[in-house]
Amino acid sequence: MNIAEALTAQARTQPFGTALIIPKRRTRDGWADQRYSYRELDELSSRLAAGLAQEGIRPGTRVAFMVPPSLEFFALFFALFKAGCVPVLIDPGIGLKPLKACLGEAEPEVFIGITKAQIARLVLGWARGSVKRTITVGPRVFWLGTRYKTLRGGELRGFVAPEVDPEDPAAILFTSGSTGIPKGVVYRHRHFAAQVELVRDSYRMQPGEVDLPTFPPFALFDPALGMTTVIPPMDFTRPASVDPAMLVSLIEHYAVTNLFGSPALMNTLTRHLEANGIRLPGLKRVLSAGAPVHPKVIERIHRALDEAADIHTPYGATECLPVATVSGRELTGELSEGNRQGRGICVGRPLDANQVRVIQISDDPIGLAEYAQDVAPGEIGEICVQGPTVTDQYFHREAQTRAAKMTDGQGRVWHRMGDLGWRDDQGRLWFCGRKSERVRTAEDELYTECVEGPVNAIDGVYRSALVGLGEPGQQTPVIVIEPEPGVDPSTLIEPVRTAVARWGIERVETRKAFPVDIRHNAKIRRAEIAADLS
Structure with a gap:
């Protein structure tokens, strides 16, 4: 159940396969880069895990993690899993005040970050009452804490990765807070394992493919799936401002087969493709999530792809992902016209592993799922889901947990998405907006x-x-x-x-x-x- 075991399995089956490519600068022939094999990434993460144990950092320890996408990002994240620690991921772009509040709420005992993050922690008092240890990637601040270089020298002899239970907490991932307060979602090891399986099977991803992920958390699936990750040199907190020509250059130079980007990034990229008449025949699939994708964006990307390739828009949330999915080629035509006519946005059919209900809209908690009333077919209600990736609680947020979770008679947890929608006669879900943003005249x-x-x-x-x-x-x-x-x-x-x-x-x-x-x-x-x- 430990997702780090998937990395070790890839290191056994394709030890010299390329796990990471870090482009450094453009050259006359394309890009100069650094590359790391699965064996190198797995061995480095094991040394770091051993170093964590030798530093006295025990299984179950919550660890604030502020390292940008890099070799260190991947190696440390898998090392934390191997050591049985619980990484705490917070988007640094949510703002200084919410960031401080999230760290105070999560109460991490260890803070791993680049030098800039460590300086901010000291100056702004992040998690001052809970952090007992620091690990710095880069120069240390005032020579305090442990250096990443020291951790990297961990002695593998005698280190045994602790066994984890599927129900053990694996990570705390904070929501963006775009329509409410940021909340720490408790991921258990079984949730990550289920996500890897659902993403792999839903989109038929194969070992040896090359991925260009422009959203760091999604990139963590790649090593577990046996895919090569190309880390783009971009500001990940400003995806809409990405240089589209740089993305095109990476896609072409590294023969990228899979691209993941937010709708805003896809809008920027597809406008560039259309304006310059660029096609991307090597791409097999494009994934875009995080918000609805405009039909015009889908139409533009289709003009750049081969007929066998497509864009997919997985639907879900930090609390449960993926819930449903739809391909761009299905969306064009009748379904896009439905959006233009005011029916909402079609987000596709629920995955086979999930059960979905559409219940009457209510702003009150519903403890038992049996108390929730389903709406009539075609009627708009609140979307609820039960399945293997559905998380069961927010960290230190009991009121929000009660408002968002229901339990059925079989003890299964249902997540209330906070999204409004309806199901058509073919079983497809249509998204109509956030419950908290509906206008009540x-x-x-x-x-x-x-x-x-x-x-x-x-x-x-x-x-x-x-x-x-x-x-x-x-x-x-x-x-x-x-x-x-x-x-x-x-x-x-x-x-x-x-x-x-x-x-x-x-x-x-x-x-x-x-x-x-x-x-x-x-x-x-x-x-x-x-x-x-x-």
Whole structure:
């Protein structure tokens, strides 16, 4: 059940296969890089695990982990698993105040980070009351703590990786907090094992493929799947600002077969592909998750791919992933037209391993799943899921756990996604928006994705946001639009007003740019827009 065992298995079956490629700089012939085999990565992670044990860091210890994608990132993460520790992952881009709050909540005893992170920890007082040990990748601050180089010299002789139980905590992954407070999701070893299996089988990933992951946590699947990881030289906290020409160069030079990117990154990349007439025939699949993918993005990527290749949009959340999936070629046509007509966004069929229910919308906790009432077919409700990747609690967040989890008569945990949607007559799920972002007027309830779909289909509209002003039950709906670059926003007001008239929306506003989440640069922060309009 320990995901680190999957890395060791790859080191046995393909010891000299390339696990990591770290491009350093462009050359006349392509890229200069550093490469590491599966055997090298596995041996390094074992030495680091032994070093952790020799430093007195015991199984079950919570370890804050702030190392950017690199050899050290992969080696240390698998070392923590081998040592039985519990890494705590927090997106550094969520902001200094939320970051400090998350670290205080997680109470890590060990802090592993690059020098910059260690300085910030000291200056800003991160986890001051709990951190007892530090390990620094790079120069140490004031010569305090242990150096990564020292840890790397761990003596393998006598080191035995502790056995883990499938129910043992494996990691704490904090949500982005894009529609609420960031929460630490407790992952058990069985959750990671199930994720690797579901991702591999759902997308038919094969050992020996080459992956270009632009979202660091997803890259951790690669060594377990036997895939080669190419780490792009980019700012991972700003995926929308990525250099698309650099990505194209990496894809072509390293014969990349799998690309993972947020919808914002895919928008940037596909615009570049279209503008320059570039095709990417070597790609087998593209994955995009974290927020809905606009139909225009799907259409653009299709023009760059071979007919046998496709883009897939897995649906899920930090608390359970993947839940459902749909291919881009299925989305185009009728399903994309459904989005433009206000039906929401189709996120596909639930994976066979999952059970999905759509229940009546409620903001109250539901302890027993049997108390939740299913809605009628085609009716919009709250999406709930039970399956092997469904986590069962938030760390030190009992109220949020009660609000998001249900238990059925068989003792199985169901996660309430906090998403609204419906199922069509072919069993496909349609996403209609976040429950917390629905607009409740005196006459009706409006759902973000249903209203925004027809608006986003208007030429000149880059994206839109439905928000409600006032108290729930008496809210005034407002549609806010962000124009395409170079488009005069005043020319969009009347077409948008016509598109939303059926919902009784009269007020249309424009903004030069929307506030979005840091992790994916794609989830619109509608609460901030509403506050700005109030």
